[in-house]
Amino acid sequence: MHVLVIGAGPTGLALAVMLARDGNRVTVLERDAGPPPGGGEAAWESWPRPGVGQFRHPHLLLPAVFRTLRTELPEVLDELTGMGLRQGNLLEGALRSGVLDGPRAGDERFTMMDVRRPLFEAALDTVAGRTAGVTVRRRTAVRALLAGRERAPRQPHVAGVVTADGEAVFADLVVDAAGRDSPVGRMLRELGAPGPVEERDETGFLAYTRYFRAGPGTEPGVPPWPSTHYESVSTVSCAGDAGIRSVPAGTGRCGHCVASRRGTRCCACSPPSPAGPEEDGPSPGSSPCRECRGGTGASSWTGGPWPRES
Numbered sequence: 001m002h003v004l005v006i007g008a009g010p011t012g013l014a015l016a017v018m019l020a021r022d023g024n025r026v027t028v029l030e031r032d033a034g035p036p037p038g039g040g041e042a043a044w045e046s047w048p049r050p051g052v053g054q055f056r057h058p059h060l061l062l063p064a065v066f067r068t069l070r071t072e073l074p075e076v077l078d079e080l081t082g083m084g085l086r087q088g089n090l091l092e093g094a095l096r097s098g099v100l101d102g103p104r105a106g107d108e109r110f111t112m113m114d115v116r117r118p119l120f121e122a123a124l125d126t127v128a129g130r131t132a133g134v135t136v137r138r139r140t141a142v143r144a145l146l147a148g149r150e151r152a153p154r155q156p157h158v159a160g161v162v163t164a165d166g167e168a169v170f171a172d173l174v175v176d177a178a179g180r181d182s183p184v185g186r187m188l189r190e191l192g193a194p195g196p197v198e199e200r201d202e203t204g205f206l207a208y209t210r211y212f213r214a215g216p217g218t219e220p221g222v223p224p225w226p227s228t229h230y231e232s233v234s235t236v237s238c239a240g241d242a243g244i245r246s247v248p249a250g251t252g253r254c255g256h257c258v259a260s261r262r263g264t265r266c267c268a269c270s271p272p273s274p275a276g277p278e279e280d281g282p283s284p285g286s287s288p289c290r291e292c293r294g295g296t297g298a299s300s301w302t303g304g305p306w307p308r309e310s
């Protein structure tokens with residue numbers, strides 16, 4: 001079968017390799033340019049990637065992702081290890097700070113990795129590039145879906161795609177791996193299909209990351225607990241590849257946040273309503289709650305020895 005994948009992000013590339021190993025021919029179409037030659041550091045320094053807003057943020061390959069890679073795509077982990085990345089464990093902070101009284105059998109299932117995303121994508125691209133049956137075509141945006149002969153009455157059948165250059169590419173199956181802003185829902189509706197049901201909510205989430213590189217022969221210091229929560233900003237200190245530590249800071253819409261219609265707590269600190277999203281819509285004119293306004297001072301995680309600030 002010829003499978004066409006829209007998007008060469010982590011989903012598209014991982015899927016392409018796995019499908020090709022199952023005996024399929026896979027073509028991945030990606031609108032952005034590919035990684036520059038020179039490996040992970042070159043990807044980090046000079047890979048323009050406008051298609052992915054979070055490209056410069058660190059990515060934690062959490063245990064489930066890590067396990068999937070180890071089982072299905074161990075070569076990707078080998079590539080990352082070759083770039084200097086180390087494996088960590090999600091429980092390290094809890095062990096370091098004494099929240100857990102010691103390691104237990106089975107803790108290895110919490111193995112994870114913190115990667116600079118350009119390195120992760122470069123590793124996936126390398127593995128895809130040497131997998132027989134996978135073709136990755138970069139700088140090739142998909143503009144529309146191609147309708148084939150209907151297989152069921154009044155059900156449009158997708159037979160391929162049209163690229164931004166007007167090229168028709170036919171396939172037996174088209175997979176949408178174009179990310180959260182995927183245009184494929186719109187393209188399906190243009191064909192006369194209902195399109196997927198999508199729910200979107202504006203959270204006002206903002207993220208900022210700064211990277212630090214330790215001097216030759218030294219390792220960056222490790223805080224006892226990786227995350228710290230201030231009034232409206234949370235920071236995480238992540239150990240990346242050897243000598244690199246990232247400190248992402250994230251915030252919600254505090255400062256001008258919206259309260260749940262039914263409560264007095266704001267979007268940053270109230271859990272979603274059990275009644276569902278309709279009950280949680282923004283309430284114009286409502287104000288942030290006392291904690292998110294800063295009335296209680298900075299609060300850090302309270303379960304361990306990380307110092308509480310005031």
Ligand SMILES: Cc1cc2nc3c(=O)[nH]c(=O)nc-3n(C[C@H](O)[C@H](O)[C@H](O)COP(=O)(O)OP(=O)(O)OC[C@H]3O[C@@H](n4cnc5c(N)ncnc54)[C@H](O)[C@@H]3O)c2cc1C
Binds near residue numbers: 011061062140143182
């Ligand atoms: C700030 C931030 C931090 C995050 N941190 C983590 C983390 O620590 N760990 C984690 O697991 N996840 C993290 N995520 C989530 C993670 O980034 C996403 O889950 C991941 O990017 C999804 O990968 P994807 O391949 O599905 O989509 P994407 O990465 O969005 O890739 C989609 C690809 O499709 C391409 N494309 C789009 N439209 C077209 C088109 N018309 N034609 C051709 N190509 C097209 C895009 O250029 C892009 O390359 C974070 C997200 C954000 C925003």
